[in-house]
Amino acid sequence: MTALAALLAGLLFGTGLLLSGMTDPANVLGFLDFAGDWRPGLAWTMAGAIAVAGPAFAVVRHHGRSLRGLGLRTTDRLTIDRSLLLGSAVFGIGWGLSGICPGPAVILLANGVPGASIFAISLIVGIYAADSFAAGLPHDGDSVDDLDGPTDDSEQRAASCG
Amino acid sequence: MSTALVPAWQSPAGGALIGAGAAVLVLSNGRTAGISGILDKLLHGTVGVQAWRLAFIAGLLLPAVIAGPTLAGVVSSPEVLAISGILVGYGSRVGGGCTSGHGICGVANLSPRSLAATATFLVFATLTVALRHALVSA
Structure with a gap:
């Protein structure tokens, strides 16, 4: 189950990286080019990712463990x-x-x-x-x-x- | 601003999928989807405790393998790629995380440590891009 969940997580993560343009180095460099030819797209990617992952982390953080009862392994915040x-x-x-x-x-x-x-x-x-x-x-x-x-x-x- | 390389809707939609992946991993396994950390642990392989990491990386790579040779290529010389790779690998381990672990998961977890890391690498990355442009146009 642990591995299966990780596989699903990886599939979602990998599809998201492809779709968002994070795997296109020119697009990433454009995002980092604030002073020049700025491509803001990846700011929305970060915002979207944090908006979805935020509540999940909040649940696990407050619960102290995952929904399957595994200890949260993010020790130092x-x-x-x-x-x-x-x-x-x-x-x-x-x-x-x-x-x-x-x-x-x-x-x-x-x-x-x-x-x-x-x-x-x-x-x-x-x-x-x-x-x-x-x-x-x-x-x-x-x-x-x-x-x-x-x-x-x-x-x-x-x-x-x- | 320049013509987008990626259709506008894809940026937040891709972000939501990335966030969903991070959410599944923490909700189910209590783990952070920090890719530099996962790679580090796989490189220093301890047999028996790596199954979830291998599964995550397999899932991460599968869409790109299925997609076929359609990805945009690198835009740097071999020399720059080599230097960049060393700095990214070294920095992510010394700093304890990268764009995924600090930038997505840590920030989503409202971690002051990850917020500081993310602000730092964003500042230095944008300075690097700006400096290279200044040097090229000088």
């Missing part, structure tokens, strides 16, 4: 530290260079778009670099999507429910 801001700044520069972020990157790769493999390989290099360097850095705060942390026992439990 508050910590704003140096690594958050530094990492997000670096991410923003990279995103602004190509108009590609991780979701669209794997979609472009799967679609066989020329050049997508260069980005994807570099993405993996960057992820590994962060993980090896970050090992030596104080890792303050939990990540919004780094949800396993030190409590993998509850992940085992969650997985066994699936």
Whole structure:
């Protein structure tokens, strides 16, 4: 059930990325071009996504667990530290260079778009670099999507429910 | 403003589908649809706890595979793609999230942490685009 729900979630997410124009790097760069030839479309994409996901997160946040009783794995909503801001700044520069972020990157790769493999390989290099360097850095705060942390026992439990 | 590359209705409609995907994942599994985090965990694979991540990525990719070779291509040189990919990968892990985890899920979850991350990467992305234009036209 856990995997089936994740498959459905991925299908919706992937279809939405395609439909919205998030997987079109020129469209993304146009959205980021405030001072120039601005294409506002993706602001509506973000608004639409947040409008739909917001109530779902509110329900799970207030309930403390998912509708199937699984623990909510978004532990840290508050910590704003140096690594958050530094990492997000670096991410923003990279995103602004190509108009590609991780979701669209794997979609472009799967679609066989020329050049997508260069980005994807570099993405993996960057992820590994962060993980090896970050090992030596104080890792303050939990990540919004780094949800396993030190409590993998509850992940085992969650997985066994699936 | 320029001619839209994407029909206007598709932007919010696609957004609603993205939001629905994030909603299904959190309502059912209590999980955040943060793609950089999911990829990171898959790359550091721990056997036995990855099924939902593999299923999510399979679902994410399926529409693009079915769609066939119809997607718009990259608009950057191989060198820029390489640098960009490294920065995106590195930054998303150090910052603990990307456009999906912070920008959609975290903001939808009213997380001050994700709001700060999203504001930061939007500012730096727009500055990068503006700076490149300034350098090109200079």
